[in-house]
Amino acid sequence: MTQAGPIGVLGGGAWGTALAQVLASGGSDVLLWARNGAVVGAINAHRENPAYLPGMRLSEHIRATDEMSDMREAGMLLVVTPAQHMRAILSRFSPEGQPLILCAKGIEAVTHKLMHQVAREAMPGSPVAVLSGPTFAHEVAAGLPTAVTLAAEEEALARLLADVLARPTLRPYASDDVVGAEIGGAVKNVLAIACGVVDGAGLGQNARAALIARGFAEMTRFGLALGARAETLAGLSGLGDLVLTCSSRRSRNFSLGKGLGEGRSAADLLADRRTVAEGAYTAPVLLEAARARGIDMPVTASVCALLSGEQGVNDVISALLARPLRAE
Numbered sequence: 001m002t003q004a005g006p007i008g009v010l011g012g013g014a015w016g017t018a019l020a021q022v023l024a025s026g027g028s029d030v031l032l033w034a035r036n037g038a039v040v041g042a043i044n045a046h047r048e049n050p051a052y053l054p055g056m057r058l059s060e061h062i063r064a065t066d067e068m069s070d071m072r073e074a075g076m077l078l079v080v081t082p083a084q085h086m087r088a089i090l091s092r093f094s095p096e097g098q099p100l101i102l103c104a105k106g107i108e109a110v111t112h113k114l115m116h117q118v119a120r121e122a123m124p125g126s127p128v129a130v131l132s133g134p135t136f137a138h139e140v141a142a143g144l145p146t147a148v149t150l151a152a153e154e155e156a157l158a159r160l161l162a163d164v165l166a167r168p169t170l171r172p173y174a175s176d177d178v179v180g181a182e183i184g185g186a187v188k189n190v191l192a193i194a195c196g197v198v199d200g201a202g203l204g205q206n207a208r209a210a211l212i213a214r215g216f217a218e219m220t221r222f223g224l225a226l227g228a229r230a231e232t233l234a235g236l237s238g239l240g241d242l243v244l245t246c247s248s249r250r251s252r253n254f255s256l257g258k259g260l261g262e263g264r265s266a267a268d269l270l271a272d273r274r275t276v277a278e279g280a281y282t283a284p285v286l287l288e289a290a291r292a293r294g295i296d297m298p299v300t301a302s303v304c305a306l307l308s309g310e311q312g313v314n315d316v317i318s319a320l321l322a323r324p325l326r327a328e
């Protein structure tokens with residue numbers, strides 16, 4: 001199911017670069033496509049991606065290109081562009097049937113589709129898998145130990161790709177629950193914004209723990225309704241990533257929420273951000289998708305109200321605390 005050739009990575013942001021680095025650490029050749037010529041030049045000439053992963057000396061086994069046609073030589077493709085751009089990027093690629101390993105965390109706006117559904121439409125001939133879990137890029141690139149979920153509907157493909165991508169510091173756990181793996185990663189970004197708000201507004205650690213627990217209940221309600229398995233949601237790509245992102249100011253989503261909690265507007269916070277905080281784009285889509293199914297997601301609704309400017313921090317907190325008491 002995999003083909004000969006270098007490991008391909010589509011996307012030269014922090015995560016694409018970190019994945020290239022850890023995969024090259026075992027001596028594998030990695031071909032990385034970035035749309036930004038300056039990123040390509042810096043990687044090839046200086047072994048660094050100063051725009052997205054500054055200070056990390058990159059392996060000699062990584063070659064960067066801005067020519068999409070070069071990626072046809074890759075044996076498999078890790079797709080690491082932001083979720084809202086994935087369809088457009090894949091549509092530019094002439095498929096050779098290589099397996100696609102989707103690494104973005106989000107839900108497509110308007111269509112409400114998960115990334116594996118988008119990939120199947122954009123590249124119908126390619127087997128599809130999802131890689132997700134608690135993975136800060138700078139730690140993975142630095143060779144710190146990391147475990148991820150590697151999900152494909154055909155379990156044999158998940159196991160094969162897990163073997164191919166495993167490295168001494170990167171440990172993939174195979175799964176056949178693609179929907180569960182994707183929903184965990186998409187929803188945790190929205191909940192991380194909420195936890196950042198708690199931090200920025202100085203609401204304390206009790207409130208943050210409560211939010212993680214109630215947020216996980218939201219993730220579970222939504223996930224189960226879409227066919228995810230409970231054990232996947234409670235695993236690396238769900239609860240594992242939720243705990244990571246909700247407890248660190250290194251998270252871009254958490255830091256966006258922190259700014260909101262300090263009273264800054266989403267428009268200002270997002271205006272000159274070079275890096276992506278996927279939760280800001282996932283939140284309204286997630287809320288629409290939940291409402292269409294009659295699923296109650298009060299934390300997600302609060303994040304949406306803050307992001308749109310419809311409500312301020314104090315209104316959102318009062319509204320959450322005033323919700324009717326009910327059984328856990």
Ligand SMILES: NC(=O)c1ccc[n+]([C@@H]2O[C@H](COP(=O)([O-])OP(=O)(O)OC[C@H]3O[C@@H](n4cnc5c(N)ncnc54)[C@H](O)[C@@H]3O)[C@@H](O)[C@H]2O)c1
Pocket residue numbers: 011012013014015016017035036052080081082083085089103104105106135136137138274275276277278
């Ligand atoms: N950084 C992490 O630690 C991490 C870990 C796991 C998953 N992810 C996920 O990986 C995906 C990519 O995140 P990242 O951290 O590499 O991004 P980043 O914030 O480091 O960089 C942004 C990337 O988006 C690209 N981009 C911006 N506008 C674009 C457009 N119009 N079309 C195509 N590409 C565009 C940029 O070229 C750049 O490669 C996201 O879905 C993110 O949630 C990130």
Ligand SMILES: O=P(O)(O)OC[C@H](O)CO
Pocket residue numbers: 105133134135136137189192241244245250251252253254276277278
């Ligand atoms: O920095 P964030 O919030 O985009 O989180 C990065 C990864 O998704 C953590 O697993």
